[in-house]
Amino acid sequence: MLKNRLKELRARYSFTQIELAKQVGVTRQTIGFIEKGEFSPSVTLSLKLAKALDCDINEIFWLEGEEEHEE
Amino acid sequence: MKNDMRITYPLWQMAGIFIIMGFVLLVGYAATVNTFSDGGFGFEFSISGNSGILLNVMMVIVFLYLILFFYNIKKHNERMPKQKISMTTYKPQEYLEDDELFQDVTKQATKKVYTYFAWALPIMAVVYLMLPIGKMWMTVGVLLLAAGQYWIYYRTIKKFISSV
Numbered sequence: 001m002l003k004n005r006l007k008e009l010r011a012r013y014s015f016t017q018i019e020l021a022k023q024v025g026v027t028r029q030t031i032g033f034i035e036k037g038e039f040s041p042s043v044t045l046s047l048k049l050a051k052a053l054d055c056d057i058n059e060i061f062w063l064e065g066e067e068e069h070e071e
Numbered sequence: 072m073k074n075d076m077r078i079t080y081p082l083w084q085m086a087g088i089f090i091i092m093g094f095v096l097l098v099g100y101a102a103t104v105n106t107f108s109d110g111g112f113g114f115e116f117s118i119s120g121n122s123g124i125l126l127n128v129m130m131v132i133v134f135l136y137l138i139l140f141f142y143n144i145k146k147h148n149e150r151m152p153k154q155k156i157s158m159t160t161y162k163p164q165e166y167l168e169d170d171e172l173f174q175d176v177t178k179q180a181t182k183k184v185y186t187y188f189a190w191a192l193p194i195m196a197v198v199y200l201m202l203p204i205g206k207m208w209m210t211v212g213v214l215l216l217a218a219g220q221y222w223i224y225y226r227t228i229k230k231f232i233s234s235v
Contacts, residue, residue: 029072029235030172039172 001064007035009053009060024048072232076147076156081221081228083140090136092211093129097122097205111131131160165224180227184220191216 010020010031017031024045033039034049041049050057072078101122105113118126148155156164167173195216199209 026170027172030170032235033172039175042171045171 002040002061003064004034004061005035006031008046008050009055014063020049020070040052040056072235074147075154076143077154077165077167078232079227080156081225085218085221086136088214088221090129090133092214093132095207095214097125097129109136166227167228176228176231180224182225183227187220187223191219194230
């Protein structure tokens with residue numbers, strides 16, 4: 001399962017879900033569903049999110065069980 | 072999303088199907104088909120008494136349905152110019168394709184509809200083959216099957232919308 005820290009990183013930049021959604025060209029609902037872990041975004045959207053949050057894609061998303069992120 | 076007619080569009084389709092079903096039943100009860108021994112057939116449609124009243128009621132329902140349907144489409148298109156409902160495309164109007172999440176939900180809903188037809192059509196074919204069902208009830212069955220697909224689609228989308 002894909003885990004993420006999108007909400008945490010979004011808060012770092014004080015983005016609202018709507019602001020981030022606009023930046024990456026999706027709806028607010030999509031950001032909400034990704035944050036809740038209920039939707040796994042495409043590689044394209046993941047890269048757009050990484051760019052908007054000025055970080056590496058691995059900092060936002062990781063697979064469940066990967067120790068370095070879970071700690 | 073609450074005012075998005077694309078969500079309720081399957082319900083409008085269902086209502087349209089039930090209206091057609093009303094006409095099928097009316098024709099079924101009011102029409103007589105005569106087959107001639109030298110070939111060909113005659114179709115006699117007799118409207119009198121209750122069937123006449125029913126026909127008038129049906130016409131009023133159709134009229135009200137069409138007015139409400141097109142009024143709601145107009146309102147939707149004014150509210151959501153980027154997600155207009157257009158009668159000139161082949162694509163079903165109930166598809167939500169705003170972004171990849173919505174495309175995914177639409178995919179889930181259409182998969183359910185596909186599964187429904189994969190089971191329902193063979194079952195219906197067997198039932199029609201084995202039971203002595205008249206044309207009218209066969210048509211009603213097909214219409215109910217069509218209404219069922221919209222109900223499945225609507226329920227799936229509605230579940231998603233209520234979780235947003």
